[in-house]
Amino acid sequence: NAGVTQTPKFRILKIGQSMTLQCTQDMNHNYMYWYRQDPGMGLKLIYYSVGAGITDKGEVPNGYNVSRSTTEDFPLRLELAAPSQTSVYFCASRSGTSSSYNSPLHFGNGTRLTVT
């Protein structure tokens, strides 16, 4: 039971470089999310997707892009990395239909990104 798998676990980027954080889930969940977690701050939603081909912005989308070509995969793209993007990034998914408010998030193990 893999659940939600994120790669890489760690990455150091130079300012201005680009990278893609990979996320895949094997639970056939419709809903997928990208969060960032900074020290002393709550998890902040970057982007989310309600199904293949559909994505939408969360609270802090600037500097990021996503795509959802399949149910399983939800990569997060950083273009022109900045020090403010130093953070821990979590991908999450949950099951459910349009009426299921109670389905919990299943998180990946996170990607620790440093931009210097």
Next chain:
Amino acid sequence: GQNIDQPTEMTATEGAIVQINCTYQTSGFNGLFWYQQHAGEAPTFLSYNVLDGLEEKGRFSSFLSRSKGYSYLLLKELQMKDSASYLCAVRGGFQKLVFGTGTRLLVSP
């Protein structure tokens, strides 16, 4: 606006009981979640409350009062492995889940 408040840090002794409080002000309410997050790891789901009252799950219980915008997580018979951060999160709209900053719990022998 959205605001969720939790204490930053709490300490307790092995075998004791601890209550972690969460107060919230959100536009829309469709339930409150508690997650546990060990250092360097992903959050994991503990509980969900949408109606007032107490939900019990083994050593962990969660309480909700919607009129007061208040919840607590009660941990009984504390064990060293309970040392972790505990995140309160409120679901406002269907895709809108707002997290508090978390309460770091340190359990000592």
